[in-house]
Amino acid sequence: MAKKTFxxxxxxxxxxxxxxLVSKKQAFNxxxxxxxxxxxxxxxxxxxxxxxxxxxxxxxxxGSIICTTQTVGSTFGSGCIMGMNDIGVGPKAYLFSSxxxxxxxxxLIMDDxxxxxxxxxxxxxxxxxxxxxxxDDPIAIHEDGTVEVG
Amino acid sequence: MKRRDFVKSATMVPLLPxxxxxxxxxxxxxAATSSKTTSSGASQTGKVLPxxxxxxYAENFxxxxxxxxxxxxxxxxxLATFTGASKANAKAEKAMKHKMKLTKDEEAILNGSxxxxxxxxxxxxxxxxxTFGAEKLVDLGGAPHSNxxxxxxxxxxxxxxxxxxAKAGLKSYAxxxxxxxxxxxxxxxxxxxxxxxxxxxxxxQRDLEYVHVRLGSPDLNKRTCACYVDEIGNAPKxxxxxxxAESSAVNxxxxxxxxxxxxxxxxMDLLQAMLGKSPLFGLMTDEGRRAQWLIKVKTTKExxxxxxxxxxxxxxxxDIPYITGLDKYFKGGKVTSENLHLLKAMGSATASxxxxxxxxxxxxxxxxxxxxxxxxxxxxxxxxxxxxxxARIIDTFPNLWPEKNGDPxxxxxxxxxxxxxxxxxxxxxxxxALDKAGxxxxxxxxxxxxxNPVRDRLVEExxxxxxxxxxxxxxxxxxxxxSYAGMKGFSERVRGVTNSAKTRNYSTLRxxxxxxxxxTIVDGKIPKGA
Numbered sequence: 001m002a003k004k005t006f007x008x009x010x011x012x013x014x015x016x017x018x019x020x021l022v023s024k025k026q027a028f029n030x031x032x033x034x035x036x037x038x039x040x041x042x043x044x045x046x047x048x049x050x051x052x053x054x055x056x057x058x059x060x061x062x063g064s065i066i067c068t069t070q071t072v073g074s075t076f077g078s079g080c081i082m083g084m085n086d087i088g089v090g091p092k093a094y095l096f097s098s099x100x101x102x103x104x105x106x107x108l109i110m111d112d113x114x115x116x117x118x119x120x121x122x123x124x125x126x127x128x129x130x131x132x133x134x135x136d137d138p139i140a141i142h143e144d145g146t147v148e149v150g
Numbered sequence: 151m152k153r154r155d156f157v158k159s160a161t162m163v164p165l166l167p168x169x170x171x172x173x174x175x176x177x178x179x180x181a182a183t184s185s186k187t188t189s190s191g192a193s194q195t196g197k198v199l200p201x202x203x204x205x206x207y208a209e210n211f212x213x214x215x216x217x218x219x220x221x222x223x224x225x226x227x228x229l230a231t232f233t234g235a236s237k238a239n240a241k242a243e244k245a246m247k248h249k250m251k252l253t254k255d256e257e258a259i260l261n262g263s264x265x266x267x268x269x270x271x272x273x274x275x276x277x278x279x280x281t282f283g284a285e286k287l288v289d290l291g292g293a294p295h296s297n298x299x300x301x302x303x304x305x306x307x308x309x310x311x312x313x314x315x316a317k318a319g320l321k322s323y324a325x326x327x328x329x330x331x332x333x334x335x336x337x338x339x340x341x342x343x344x345x346x347x348x349x350x351x352x353x354x355q356r357d358l359e360y361v362h363v364r365l366g367s368p369d370l371n372k373r374t375c376a377c378y379v380d381e382i383g384n385a386p387k388x389x390x391x392x393x394x395a396e397s398s399a400v401n402x403x404x405x406x407x408x409x410x411x412x413x414x415x416x417x418m419d420l421l422q423a424m425l426g427k428s429p430l431f432g433l434m435t436d437e438g439r440r441a442q443w444l445i446k447v448k449t450t451k452e453x454x455x456x457x458x459x460x461x462x463x464x465x466x467x468x469d470i471p472y473i474t475g476l477d478k479y480f481k482g483g484k485v486t487s488e489n490l491h492l493l494k495a496m497g498s499a500t501a502s503x504x505x506x507x508x509x510x511x512x513x514x515x516x517x518x519x520x521x522x523x524x525x526x527x528x529x530x531x532x533x534x535x536x537x538x539x540x541a542r543i544i545d546t547f548p549n550l551w552p553e554k555n556g557d558p559x560x561x562x563x564x565x566x567x568x569x570x571x572x573x574x575x576x577x578x579x580x581x582x583a584l585d586k587a588g589x590x591x592x593x594x595x596x597x598x599x600x601x602n603p604v605r606d607r608l609v610e611e612x613x614x615x616x617x618x619x620x621x622x623x624x625x626x627x628x629x630x631x632x633s634y635a636g637m638k639g640f641s642e643r644v645r646g647v648t649n650s651a652k653t654r655n656y657s658t659l660r661x662x663x664x665x666x667x668x669x670t671i672v673d674g675k676i677p678k679g680a
Contacts, residue, residue, distance in 0.1 A: 009242040011281055026225035038304040047198075052225070058198045070229045075297060075395060076305065078415040083304035099240050102232045105281050106415035113274045114311050124242035145242060 003150040004132050008125035010145035011100060012112050016093055016120055020137045020149070021064040023055045024130040028068040030077035030104065033061060037089050038080065046089035055135070062089040065141070067133050069097050071104040081107030085117045093120035093141055097130045122147060230468040230505040232413045233282055233432035240283075250279050250429065251286050259425075267318040271421050278418065279429025287427040288434070290393055292386025292409070294322055294423040295377045296367070297395035298416055299329035299630065301355030308417045309354055312361045315424060322366035323426035327377035327384045329396050330567065330601075331355075331370070332633035337625050338597060339634070347638055365420060373628055374601035375399055376494065376567040378407060380487055381603035388516045391434060393422035397507075398498035398566045398652065404508040406485050406493050408516030410434040413507040433508050439517060440470065440527045441510055447475035448536040454544065454663060455492050456651025458535055459499025461543045465533050468505040472526055477513035485514060488571045498566050499651035550658040551645045558647045561592075561671050562659055564599035565631040565650035570607055573600055573626075577612070577619045579664070583672045584622055593674025596624040599631045632656050647676070 033056065035049035036042040048056040071077060071094075081104060084090040094104070100123040111117045122145050133139070133149045140148040252260065260276065262269040279287065301309070333339045333348045359370070375396050377384035386392060388408030394400045395414040403409040412432045414422065422428045432438045443466050447453055453476075462471050480489055493511070500506035510518040510525055517525060535543075563576055580592060598619075605626045608616045619626075635646065635657035646659040647670055654661040662670065666680040 007242055009246040011277075027229060034304075038302075070231070072230070075232075075397070075413075076300060076416045078417050079305040079308040082307035082311075082417075086307040098229055099231055099245075100281060101230060102282065102412065102418075103415040105278060106418040109274050109277045109281070110311065110417060110421070111307070113270055113277065115307065124240055124245055126242075145246065 001137070001150040003148055006125045006129040006132075006147045006149070008095070008122040008129070008145045008147060010120075010122050010143065011105070012108060012118055012121040013143050013145065014093075014118060014120040014141065015143055016065070016139075016141040018063075018065045018092060018139055020067050020095075020133050020135055020139045021056065021059065021061070021091075022130070022133055022135045022137075023053055023066070023068040024133075025055060026053060027070045027072040028056070028066060029053065029073045030071045030107075031074045031080045034080060034084055034089070037084060037087060043087045043089065046084065059135075061091060064091045065093040065095060065139050066091045067095045067097075067130065067139075069130065070099070070101045072101070073103070075103055077103040078107030078110065081119070082111045082115070082117075085111050085115070085119065090117075090119055093122070095125055095129070095133075095139075095141070095147060096121075096123040097125050097127055099123055228467045231282075231432075232415070232468065232505050232507070233438075245283065248280055248283050250276060250284050252276065253287075256287055256427070265318060267315055267320060268425070271315070271320075271425055274421060275425060275427065275429060279431065282429065282431045284429030284431035285435075286430055288391045288430045290323060290422065290426050290428055291390040292392050293324040293384050294326035294392060294419060295328070295384055295394040295396060295399050295403075296326055296362070296419045296423070297329045297375075297399075298358065298362070298420060299373070300332055300633075301352045301358035303353055305358070305416075306354055309358050309361060312365065312417070312420055313357065315420075316361055316364035320365070320424045322420070322423035324366070324423075326365075326367045326423055327382060328362055328367050328373055329375050330373045330599075330628055330630040332630050334627045334629035337627045338629060343639075344637065365424065371602040371628075374567045375565075375630070376402075376569065376601065378402060379490075379567070379569050379601070379604065381570060381607055382601055391428060391430075393419055393428045395419035397501035397505075398494070400507050401497040401501040401509070402490075402494055402566075404433055404439075405497055405510065405515050405517075406490060410439075413501075413505070439508060439525070441472035441525050442466070442469040442527050442530055443471040444526060444530050444532045445471045445473040446532065446534045447473060448534055449475075449540055450537055452479060453535070454540055455495040456499045456649070456654075456661065457540050457543050459496035460503040460651050460655070461535050461539065462496075462509070462533075463500040463503030463506055464543075466500070466504055466506055468507065470508050470510070471500070471506065471533075472510045472512065472518065472523065472530075474512045476511050480511075480514045483513045483519065487569060491569050491572050494566055494569070495649075495651065499655070502652045502655045544661075547654060547661055549660060550641065551660065552641060553645065556645050557675050558594055558660075558670055559643075559645045560594050560647075561596045561667060562599070562631050562635065562646050562648040562650070562653060563596060563667075565648070565653040567628075568598060568600040568604065570604050573598060573604060573608055574612055574615065577608070577615045577624065579668050580624060580671055581615065581618045581622050583668050587672050589672065590621060592623045592671045594623075594671060596622070596671055597631070597634075598624055598626050600626055600628060602628050635659055 032050040033048045046062040260272045392411045394411045400413045641658040648659040
């Protein structure tokens with residue numbers, strides 16, 4: 001596929017290469033997606049437990065590059081982000097097409113500063129980013145917020 | 151893995167407020183048995199993983215507020231930043247250049263003049279403020295309200311951060327209030343099954359409460375989501391900047407009290423309390439408090455406040471509504487101890503069905519009184535709620551009881567927590583109806599959710615009524631009703647009814663108007679046609 005480039009805002013910047021894991025039809029439900037890790041003591045991986053999310057359900061979220069619109073769900077989502085990073089199953093990056101929501105921003109920034117655990121976070125990539133990217137597409141993230149797909 | 155084995159070996163054992171929406175989706179335990187593909191680790195991103203058995207209490211706990219799903223459980227595509235300010239038009243190039251202006255004192259804190267921990271907190275807050283385009287930091291007044299009420303295992307990392315702050319001697323700028331505990335082992339969860347789940351699921355509750363005590367919230371009796379009632383008294387003056395969490399308190403504070411707060415996420419509320427500062431953006435600014443919707447309530451009778459709230463929440467998501475047609479229910483345009491429950495019921499429903507953090511009621515709420523329809527943005531949209539629309543909304547509330555035609559087994563009154571006026575009203579309505587029917591006791595237990603000082607006032611000022619209510623089976627508790635309605639197995643063993651559109655939104659409880667509920671409580675059956 002032809003490489004496409006998108007420019008977003010690096011909230012927590014970094015360089016990373018990997019594969020995309022995409023939830024474009026609905027926002028990513030933070031607390032609803034990690035039930036096995038939150039409840040069942042699972043630490044080796046993070047199968048998505050949100051059955052309403054047809055694109056991600058049962059797929060491994062651990063170490064992923066999550067491409068979605070925003071996150072939704074409980075205001076305890078900020079604690080969920082910190083908790084999942086703590087047990088090593090958090091994503092490596094969040095790529096948001098829209099403006100980041102305050103819940104995920106709280107958790108991601110708190111964990112980055114307080115615990116020095118960085119999940120690269122870029123928002124405002126635009127609707128065209130989500131229209132272009134598909135799960136398993138190669139992704140290259142750059143320090144300045146540039147994201148290459150393909 | 152058996153639950154006990156898990157509890158011994160794992161550090162992450164949570165519980166969450168639940169959502170009713172999850173009940174329309176496949177049970178997780180069932181869905182988890184069909185996968186066959188095996189993989190693990192970061193290199194397997196996108197692969198389908200086999201399931202791991204969830205502890206029993208987990209399957210009914212997905213999430214809460216504004217899921218971006220419709221009443222049919224399908225994605226709506228709606229989004230929310232939870233700051234009330236639509237950022238839909240924000241552009242990356244401009245947003246990434248934004249930097250707040252800090253005072254010299256704030257710069258000094260950032261550079262460690264008041265210790266390493268406070269410097270880190272300031273760094274977090276500055277980064278957060280820049281992310282949302284804040285102009286500057288403002289000093290907070292009044293008192294904070296925190297929604298950090300769940301001592302679940304997965305919150306451990308955040309609780310540890312707060313504990314480190316407490317150990318460093320940091321404290322809230324003022325004594326603060328906190329949401330109700332998620333359980334009551336004296337009056338509601340006083341059985342072995344519930345207690346087992348509670349002590350396993352909320353395994354960090356002690357740690358969390360010890361954090362609160364040291365950061366400045368010592369009184370467990372004052373735990374409530376309705377911190378603004380007279381008996382609790384956390385009701386700062388209009389215009390005060392605060393950093394509150396808890397969607398219903400934020401919504402009431404911004405709207406009825408005229409406070410200025412964003413809808414703060416868990417942890418960020420206490421972080422701001424320790425710094426005594428908040429980034430100025432969104433619902434804290436004049437611009438961010440302007441309304442994008444004109445809501446005309448045109449019901450021929452007093453509206454169903456909860457249903458109207460659900461309607462507004464679904465329509466506005468996180469936009470701000472300017473509501474007309476309600477001033478007649480507030481004599482002289484005043485919000486008082488006797489009528490504030492109307493706004494509480496409507497507002498909390500807007501916040502749970504959507505993410506509304508502020509609403510204006512024409513002729514009633516402080517901003518609307520001062521600025522009137524000048525609050526409406528150019529190009530605002532209009533939504534009319536008449537009898538037909540109200541009925542249509544109520545028709546979308548499904549009966550989620552597994553045994554749909556069964557009789558109710560319990561009533562849940564007061565979410566958000568009851569005011570004193572509501573407690574007296576319900577006490578009289580139920581006991582008088584029982585007396586009329588020649589009955590001593592209600593047919594089903596009636597859980598009345600309220601802060602302890604409200605219960606104490608009832609005993610002091612209406613002792614005879616309090617005694618009669620107790621004999622009638624009306625139980626006063628200061629716990630969170632949503633937490634109870636979300637417990638494992640609740641829907642299988644309890645067919646609940648409620649007056650709270652918010653609780654209905656998160657659970658299997660069925661929502662009815664007051665007169666229907668009174669008959670149901672007395673007879674143990676839902677009246678025909680209700």
